[in-house]
Amino acid sequence: MSKGRIFSGMQPSGKFHLGNYLGALETWVKLQNEYDCFFSIVDWHALTSAYEDTSKISDNIYEMALDWLSAGLDPEKNVIFVQSQVKEHAELHLLLSMITPLSWLERVPTYKDKLQQLGAMGKEINTYGFLGYPELMTADIILYKADTVPVGEDQIPHLELAREITRRFNNLYRPVFPEPQASLSQAAVLPGIDGRKMSKSYGNEIPYAAPPDELRARVRLMVTDPQRVRKTDPGNPDVCTVYTFHKIFNKEETTDIETNCRHAGIGCVDCKKKLAENMVVALADIYTRRIELEANPKRVREILAAGAERARKVAAVTMEEVRSAMNI
Numbered sequence: 001m002s003k004g005r006i007f008s009g010m011q012p013s014g015k016f017h018l019g020n021y022l023g024a025l026e027t028w029v030k031l032q033n034e035y036d037c038f039f040s041i042v043d044w045h046a047l048t049s050a051y052e053d054t055s056k057i058s059d060n061i062y063e064m065a066l067d068w069l070s071a072g073l074d075p076e077k078n079v080i081f082v083q084s085q086v087k088e089h090a091e092l093h094l095l096l097s098m099i100t101p102l103s104w105l106e107r108v109p110t111y112k113d114k115l116q117q118l119g120a121m122g123k124e125i126n127t128y129g130f131l132g133y134p135e136l137m138t139a140d141i142i143l144y145k146a147d148t149v150p151v152g153e154d155q156i157p158h159l160e161l162a163r164e165i166t167r168r169f170n171n172l173y174r175p176v177f178p179e180p181q182a183s184l185s186q187a188a189v190l191p192g193i194d195g196r197k198m199s200k201s202y203g204n205e206i207p208y209a210a211p212p213d214e215l216r217a218r219v220r221l222m223v224t225d226p227q228r229v230r231k232t233d234p235g236n237p238d239v240c241t242v243y244t245f246h247k248i249f250n251k252e253e254t255t256d257i258e259t260n261c262r263h264a265g266i267g268c269v270d271c272k273k274k275l276a277e278n279m280v281v282a283l284a285d286i287y288t289r290r291i292e293l294e295a296n297p298k299r300v301r302e303i304l305a306a307g308a309e310r311a312r313k314v315a316a317v318t319m320e321e322v323r324s325a326m327n328i
Contacts (some may be wrong), residue, residue: 006035006183007146009042009083012060013050016067017205019190019198021286022248025071027150027185037078038144038311041065041304044083044090045137048130049114049123065300070209070290079314081307083140088315092139095322097132099172100165105131108157138162142177143315150183173325176318190248193222195241209290212280219245219276224268231267242271250278 008028016025031037041064043057061082073080083089105111111133115125137158141149149159163179170177191197192204199205206218222242228235237243237258246257253274260266266274293300 003034003036004148005144005146006031006037006148006150007040007141007144007180008037008150009040009045009140010064011046012041012043012057012064013046014056014060014200015063016208017198017200018208018210019192019205021067021071021208022190023152024150024185025068025073028068029072031150031183032074032077035148038146038314039068039073039078039080040083040140040311041068041081042083042140045133048127048133048136049125051127051129061304062297062300065304066290066293067208069293069300069303070286072285072289075303075307079307079310080303081311082304085304085308086143086311086315088143088312088319089136089139091319092143092322093132093136095326096135096139096165096169099168100135104161104164105134108134108161110154110157134158134161135165138165141180142166143318144311145178145318146180147178148183149180150185152185156182169325176321176325191241191244193218193241195223209283209286211287212284215279215283216276219272219279222272224271225261228268231269232264234264235261235268237261242268242275245275245279246271249282250275 008024010024028037028039041061043061046057046060047054065080068080069075111131115130134157138161141162149155149162151159159180159182166177166179190206192199192202193206194202194204196202196204207214210218219242222245224240224242225235225237226239227233240261243254243257243261247254250257257266257271257274261271
């Protein structure tokens, strides 16, 4: 490989919102010019906590592909595919499960936390699949001999386990896999329009690839400084959702916006209008690509099929090495 290799994936769980884009996709788009990238829609992972109802998985896969491509992921530069279309993921996961101590999986911090959280919601997730989530993640990564994985802080324990499993395999048999290293995401964090964490469950999200008029409408609903009642009152941008968005979508004017807000030099209505127009311009290419892709669903499915074919070729070579190393 002339460049480093990245693997990363996302579970298909419905349409994105703008926070999802800034949380991961925007970083991926930048990385595609620096690394040899494999990006997978990990539908088997979705089953670890949502196995009861699989009726929406197919539609969610298609929606996620639309989101990724409209963000600017180039299928010529990247291998973009659906996890379940490359059966070698399952084979490597099975073989790794034979050598991984149960205690390693049970000590992952997020395992017990999520077990309690989802159990309190009435979900029965005390399954091997849920326990083995990090092991399947390991198989996903090392199947392509990825040396770099872009992750957030919450995924660090999973990646550390992936390195431990990789070392164990290499020591038991022979060195086959590089140990994947984390590339910590420095992505911006967007609040919802009500100031809370952006979430579809709160109804406070800004839809990803929203039309310009919808963007403007959602910005008009954003909460501002609750202590600023009149336009002539000085404001506090530090508690204003609109100002948080300005820092991401209107960086050039952020200092002026802050000064004018604190000295009542700009009203909240005008501040929102300025933000909305900057967002419309900044997100215009994403919106345009999304419209074009929605008009050509055959093209989207062809991209996924071609990506799976490319992924299978790499995965097949890796599995030949694995079987040879294990004498099977």
